[in-house]
Amino acid sequence: MLTSFSVAALSLIPFNSMNDDALAVYTSLNSMIYVENNSAYNLIKGKESNYKPAESAFTFNEVSIGTKYKNISFSVFYRYEWFLSFSEDTMELYGTTVNGGLIDSDRTYNLALETNHIQSEGLRIGYQYNMNSVNLYAAASYLNAKKLMVGDSSGSASLTGSCGDDLKCYSGNLNLSYTYSEDELFSRDIDEPESLYGFSFDVGADWKINQHWLASVFIQDIYSEVLWDESPFTDAHATTATSVVKGGKVNIDPMITGFEGNEDYKQRLPVKYNGLIGYMDGYHAAYLQGFHSYGATLVHLGYQYQNSGSAYKIKLYPIQKAIGLEYVHSIFNVAITSDSFDYQKSSILELKLGISIALM
Numbered sequence: 001m002l003t004s005f006s007v008a009a010l011s012l013i014p015f016n017s018m019n020d021d022a023l024a025v026y027t028s029l030n031s032m033i034y035v036e037n038n039s040a041y042n043l044i045k046g047k048e049s050n051y052k053p054a055e056s057a058f059t060f061n062e063v064s065i066g067t068k069y070k071n072i073s074f075s076v077f078y079r080y081e082w083f084l085s086f087s088e089d090t091m092e093l094y095g096t097t098v099n100g101g102l103i104d105s106d107r108t109y110n111l112a113l114e115t116n117h118i119q120s121e122g123l124r125i126g127y128q129y130n131m132n133s134v135n136l137y138a139a140a141s142y143l144n145a146k147k148l149m150v151g152d153s154s155g156s157a158s159l160t161g162s163c164g165d166d167l168k169c170y171s172g173n174l175n176l177s178y179t180y181s182e183d184e185l186f187s188r189d190i191d192e193p194e195s196l197y198g199f200s201f202d203v204g205a206d207w208k209i210n211q212h213w214l215a216s217v218f219i220q221d222i223y224s225e226v227l228w229d230e231s232p233f234t235d236a237h238a239t240t241a242t243s244v245v246k247g248g249k250v251n252i253d254p255m256i257t258g259f260e261g262n263e264d265y266k267q268r269l270p271v272k273y274n275g276l277i278g279y280m281d282g283y284h285a286a287y288l289q290g291f292h293s294y295g296a297t298l299v300h301l302g303y304q305y306q307n308s309g310s311a312y313k314i315k316l317y318p319i320q321k322a323i324g325l326e327y328v329h330s331i332f333n334v335a336i337t338s339d340s341f342d343y344q345k346s347s348i349l350e351l352k353l354g355i356s357i358a359l360m
Helices: 007-011 042-044 086-098
Strands: 025-037 056-069 072-086 106-132 135-163 169-178 194-208 213-246 250-268 272-281 284-294 296-309 310-317 322-329 332-338 348-358
Touching: 007 272, 007 284, 007 296, 007 310, 025 042, 042 056, 072 086, 086 106, 106 169, 106 194, 135 284, 135 348, 169 250, 169 348, 272 332, 310 332, 322 348
Parallel strands: none
Antiparallel strands: 025 056, 025 348, 056 072, 072 106, 106 135, 135 169, 135 194, 169 213, 194 213, 213 250, 213 272, 272 284, 284 296, 296 310, 310 322, 322 332, 332 348
16 A cells, blocks of 8 residues: 555545545645646637637636545535637637737638537545555546537638728638537527536556656546537538728628527546656655646646655646646645746646545
């Protein structure tokens, strides 16, 4: 059984503890937002900005409260996540449109966008099986979903020239298909769908390879399904569009045809992969950790110093140029990561808080 505090502090398994026999209650907050190469605040708020080429953006947020006894944990939670995957041309078109400008007239923009959003609450039960050098973890969650948006669009767009009256015409084709609990695009008057059921499964493992080396893996939502009853959907097709100047800025006014309806829909959540390899020597540890999901891969290097029941961590995301600090104690932990001191300029922002109180 892996029991050292250094191992527990490095482990990716949720609520890993060196005291497996204790009855404890805990609460935790895990929040992360990432927008590749751009300010998350500007993208979310639709602010004018110098948008850079990018292909992915996401946010994942979970608040939970639960209890753990020996190897079993039980918790209630609230989750909010939103994922966007898009082509670089799509980001350029978005940025140009937000800034009120016109796209280049001598090229065709290849457009692609995929989204997956859910807001849910639920119950989770987890079990950890301990062996001499390996810990195994599995959890099952019941999801009561509240909000939904899943869809994709693809096509092309280009600027064809003057339409007269100092207007510019766009030509191209864009196919859109999405299902939702609220129509954000066309403001359709609907009754919100109800989720009939929802579930997801998580797995994880720690492996103490030898005295110094540790490997840890955690896969969240390795399999999931949410069934929505009579969910609204829209299939639309946009063609030639005219640019209209409003308030000194260019607005695009496309011609749209399509179909709206309702049907049962099964939603799958993106699988979230986490992996770590660490080297421990006395009070010190160095590790490499990676996260892959939502079309994005984030890798950071970390250093941990452990002493007197506390662990202090510093981590560096070399590609995103972000720095994170974390403090881990048997009673509580806190972590923050960002690539800017100004949250409105951050492309990556992570916050973790946790409290665990042993009752006996």
